[in-house]
Structure formats: C-alpha cells, structure tokens
Amino acid sequence: MRTARKQIELVAALLGEETTLSLATIGEDGLACVAPLFYIMDEELSLYWLSSRSSLHSLNLARTPRAAATVYRNVKNWKEIRGVQLRGAVSKVTEPKRRIALLKTYCERFKLGRVLRPALRLSTLYSFRPDFIRYIDNARGFGSKFELTRQPEGWSLTRRSVLG
Secondary structure, eight states: OBOOHHHHHHHHHHHHHOOEEEEEEEOTTSOEEEEEEEOEEOTTOOEEEEEOTTSHHHHHHHHOOEEEEEEEOOOSSGGGOEEEEEEEEEEEOOOHHHHHHHHHHHHHHTTOTTTTHHHHHHSEEEEEEEEEEEEEEGGGSTTOEEEEEEETTEEEEEEEEOOO
C-alpha cells in the first residue's frame, strides 16, 4: 500500500472549493439517472446532501444504496480541467444530533438562513461514503490522474499516471 496523504489533501481541497456534485444512480429500468446537488463534506471525504424522498435519485437509492458522483470545476480550456470521480455507499443520516449538526453546516455553507429551514427539516439527509476516487488535473499534464481505494486501514493510492 502506497501512502496517499498528499493525494487525499488534493481531493479534500477540490471538494472543499466546489459546491455541486453530479450524482449518478441506477433506475428501476436499469438506466442511469444523474442529478446535480449541493453538498457538504466531512474530514473522511464523505459527502452529504438533502433531497426529497420522492425524487428519482432517492427512489433509486432506496432500491440500490450505491452511487457514483463527480465534482469538477467549470472551465473553458481542457488544460484547466480538474475534478474527481467517486463511487461509494449511500445511507440516510437519521441520528438526531448528527443530523442537526450537518444541517447547520449545510445552511451556513449555502447561506440558507431561516426561510428554507422548515423544508429542510422535511428533507432526507443522505451520506455518500466513497470507496473509490479518481482525481484528474490536466494542469499537471494531459491525462494526469491518480486513483485511491478505501481499505479497512484507510485510503490507498492504487494508480497514478501522467500522459502529457
């Protein structure tokens, strides 16, 4: 297992700078569904978002609690592409104290104030715990990337490449 500390820091920095993830789930018909969602992150690189129980991605997650996601910068030049692709398990956050703390962080990050709080209380809070991450940064060279896999003892660097 190769150490992944620097790579984890790069991933955490990108996830901390951005605000929206694209969440991919699989529908009852076997087709992919993608939804853009605001998220917050914790120190373990888990991502959290709020959704209605009746949204398509929530219904898909009720059947299959795994998803893929991507977070990336909006750029106009291929040399500036930087982002992460993730795969992992999804669960609902139901423990009251944890939910309250996460909702507070969510509201502060997105400056939601008190207006939306009643709607947020009715929403389901989801946790996405990635077990695979691919980080891409074309500023370091075309196709520059690395991959991390979560092991029982922590993150492991499983692939690194620079093509350009």
